[in-house]
Amino acid sequence: MSYYLYLVTSVGGRAGFGIAEDYRERNKHYASHSGDIVKFSYIYTGIRAKAKALERTIKRQYVDNIWMVDDWKTEWLVKDVSMAQLQAYVQNLIDSRHLGLELFAQDYDFTQGELDPLEYRVATV
Amino acid sequence: MAFKLKYEEVVRVPNPMTTLNPLKRTKGKTVSLQDRVDKLNKSSAWKKTVKKWTGEQKTFDLNRMPKFSMEKLGVLDIEELIQRELDDKHCSNKIANVDLFDPALLQPVICIKTSKGKFISIDAQHTAATVAALIDAGFMPGVTDWKEFEYAFWYIETDNLAYARKAFGILNGKGKKAQSQYQQLRTSVFVVRIDKDRTDPEDVEAERMVSIAEKHNCFPVEENSDLLKHPGTFSNVSIFKTLTPTELDVACEWHNKYFHYEGVHVNLFFIYQHLCREFGAAHMPITDKFKEELAALIQSLFGNLSQFAESCKEAYRLYTTKQHGYPGNWRDEAYACALVQLYQKFGGKEKIAPTLLDRFDDLVEFFDEDIVSLA
Numbered sequence: 001m002s003y004y005l006y007l008v009t010s011v012g013g014r015a016g017f018g019i020a021e022d023y024r025e026r027n028k029h030y031a032s033h034s035g036d037i038v039k040f041s042y043i044y045t046g047i048r049a050k051a052k053a054l055e056r057t058i059k060r061q062y063v064d065n066i067w068m069v070d071d072w073k074t075e076w077l078v079k080d081v082s083m084a085q086l087q088a089y090v091q092n093l094i095d096s097r098h099l100g101l102e103l104f105a106q107d108y109d110f111t112q113g114e115l116d117p118l119e120y121r122v123a124t125v
Numbered sequence: 126m127a128f129k130l131k132y133e134e135v136v137r138v139p140n141p142m143t144t145l146n147p148l149k150r151t152k153g154k155t156v157s158l159q160d161r162v163d164k165l166n167k168s169s170a171w172k173k174t175v176k177k178w179t180g181e182q183k184t185f186d187l188n189r190m191p192k193f194s195m196e197k198l199g200v201l202d203i204e205e206l207i208q209r210e211l212d213d214k215h216c217s218n219k220i221a222n223v224d225l226f227d228p229a230l231l232q233p234v235i236c237i238k239t240s241k242g243k244f245i246s247i248d249a250q251h252t253a254a255t256v257a258a259l260i261d262a263g264f265m266p267g268v269t270d271w272k273e274f275e276y277a278f279w280y281i282e283t284d285n286l287a288y289a290r291k292a293f294g295i296l297n298g299k300g301k302k303a304q305s306q307y308q309q310l311r312t313s314v315f316v317v318r319i320d321k322d323r324t325d326p327e328d329v330e331a332e333r334m335v336s337i338a339e340k341h342n343c344f345p346v347e348e349n350s351d352l353l354k355h356p357g358t359f360s361n362v363s364i365f366k367t368l369t370p371t372e373l374d375v376a377c378e379w380h381n382k383y384f385h386y387e388g389v390h391v392n393l394f395f396i397y398q399h400l401c402r403e404f405g406a407a408h409m410p411i412t413d414k415f416k417e418e419l420a421a422l423i424q425s426l427f428g429n430l431s432q433f434a435e436s437c438k439e440a441y442r443l444y445t446t447k448q449h450g451y452p453g454n455w456r457d458e459a460y461a462c463a464l465v466q467l468y469q470k471f472g473g474k475e476k477i478a479p480t481l482l483d484r485f486d487d488l489v490e491f492f493d494e495d496i497v498s499l500a
């Protein structure tokens with residue numbers, strides 16, 4: 001079963017990240033909380049353990065860029081880290097550490113429904 | 126079937142911990158109190174506290190400050206319902222230990238002074254009793270009567286025994302910041318490295334263990350330290366201290382060779398402790414090929430040891446629930462047993478100590494389907 005690591009852009013433009021088994025349902029939750037369409041700028045897919053390992057690494061090694069709300073470490077980044085920087089960081093982790101996650105979708109929101117991995121790959125070639 | 130997984134090199138980058146390592150100092154460093162005040166003033170926790178003080182219009186009551194005086198030991202009373210029973214072994218083997226006793230390390234007696242002038246001890250009865258008994262035994266030249274010996278008293282003036290009772294609780298636990306395992310380790314390491322004092326075997330051993338870890342770019346740090354973001358760091362000092370030097374050397378060498386880009390998860394220590402002990406008992410070597418294939422397995426299936434730990438605990442939960450109908454208590458040896466089961470499932474052919482293979486039958490089958498199906 002595929003598992004997903006997504007990079008999310010908030011309505012206000014803040015970059016964030018998370019993991020999910022069902023990316024469409026998760027995207028709906030973001031929309032319902034923020035009252036607007038929220039984009040998953042990038043979605044990566046792979047086996048669950050590795051998606052979780054990657055998220056764990058971001059939380060531990062990228063900690064200086066994590067947005068703190070009081071003492072609560074959120075899954076959002078401080079404002080001066082852009083989505084492009086986060087994506088470059090994540091892509092570098094995947095490549096350099098041989099994590100085997102693949103880019104599955106870009107600029108996704110739930111209104112696009114479930115994506116067919118094959119269709120998506122064809123569409124982006 | 127040959128072993129299916131292959132370790133892929135990860136480019137090594139300089140680890141900032143080689144310069145940031147707080148235990149690497151060979152000279153002491155003194156900072157001013159101003160430095161600490163500045164740190165507090167920047168702390169969000171401190172800012173919250175200041176806000177509460179302001180909100181409650183609380184101010185610092187100077188009349189409540191403790192007072193100091195030199196008093197004769199004979200005036201001290203012990204309130205037995207406040208202080209613990211006298212621990213004779215603590216006095217004999219710790220405070221008055223013939224190899225460790227040092228008058229410079231004695232603490233003042235902490236007590237209350239009642240309106241009738243009575244001093245009632247709320248802390249350090251063991252120190253006072255030990256000093257008095259040492260005088261009684263004739264070990265203090267020129268002093269024969271301990272009751273007349275003047276000792277440092279730190280007291281507050283009150284008749285409220287309930288206050289004394291609470292104060293004792295605070296001084297002996299609640300409210301007192303206990304020394305962490307890391308702080309104790311740091312003290313031992315600095316005694317050897319900075320003070321060049323090698324008289325205490327425990328300090329020497331602790332420094333040796335830290336040196337072994339550092340040799341392989343592994344670094345103990347304080348719990349919740351900002352340094353935990355750097356590769357090679359770990360904060361579980363209590364487990365680190367249970368390893369033998371050989372086990373630690375093998376574990377840290379493996380981490381540094383294959384996972385130099387990751388923090389050290391505590392299951393590294395559990396895994397190599399069990400592998401070394403079980404292979405050692407069977408007089409079997411842990412081969413380089415086996416170690417590399419274990420690294421390949423962790424890297425290919427889990428990404429890192431931290432994730433292996435989480436997956437392993439979940440598999441164990443499912444396994445024990447199937448076996449017994451409820452999730453069993455976690456057992457640390459399950460890390461090593463699960464790892465060798467996965468190793469064999471993926472075609473590993475190196476010889477494994479039999480005692481690692483006869484526990485937790487089929488635990489491997491309870492890992493995620495997307496992992497097991499790759500075998």
